[in-house]
Amino acid sequence: MSVPLTLLGLLEREPSHGYDLKRDYDLFFSRGKPLPFGQVYATLGRLARDGKIVIGEVAAGEGPERKRYVITDLGATEVDTWLAQPVEPEPNLQTVLFTKVVLALMLGRPADEYLDTQRAAHLRRMQELTALKRGGDLVDTLLADHGLFHLEADLHWIDTATVRLDALREAVRR
Structure with a gap:
């Protein structure tokens, strides 16, 4: 902003x-x-x-x-x-979420547990935003939708990363 x-x-x-x-x-x-x-x-x-x-x-x-x-x-x-001017769609493909998963794998730590914890945090935030939409005005609703869409995309990535953890572990430990 x-x-x-x-x-x-x-x-x-x-x-x-x-x-x-x-x-x-x-x-x-x-x-x-x-x-x-x-x-x-x-x-x-x-x-x-x-x-x-x-x-x-x-x-x-x-x-x-x-x-x-x-x-x-x-x-x-x-x-x-x-x-x-359009907003930059995503200038950094390497997000904090991605960085933590890769580092966890490089360090031999349980990346799957981290992803589960992150998923739970995202789901809690989605519940908060959904409640905001129910009780909020139009501005609140649109802001909540924006956050929800980003969280949904992150959840999709978390699910995909979870499925690919073994392959990613091999790729980053070389």
């Missing part, structure tokens, strides 16, 4: 205060991992430095001044370019 580009996109929608940007980011994009305020303001500072946003009106508040940030043409162009 690109925090700077996401904040730029939120600013293209409407000029906003940092607090409002954090609230909207957390509401739509963070799901379980809120964006720290420090990261919001550090990112806004870099975007302003790079000419992608400017500070609009400044209002006095009970605490620090409330600055309203406004996207510039340069920032809007960057958002347009970013939205038009």
Whole structure:
């Protein structure tokens, strides 16, 4: 997730205060991992430095001044370019899951037990996401579906790897 580009996109929608940007980011994009305020303001500072946003009106508040940030043409162009580019399908074919299985086999450890443990963890997470879908709004449902589809693909890989463990063990112990 690109925090700077996401904040730029939120600013293209409407000029906003940092607090409002954090609230909207957390509401739509963070799901379980809120964006720290420090990261919001550090990112806004870099975007302003790079000419992608400017500070609009400044209002006095009970605490620090409330600055309203406004996207510039340069920032809007960057958002347009970013939205038009496809996401890299999978730049690294060697995932952590794959790496752990291969290392377990190389080290003579029980890779099948690791895969069983991983399968159980995936199934638990799938249950959580399914519950989220049942009780969530459309945003929750789409995010849960995204996670579920990835977990399903991992489960398919786990099953395939389990069937091929003996052959893989021979291939990596040479």
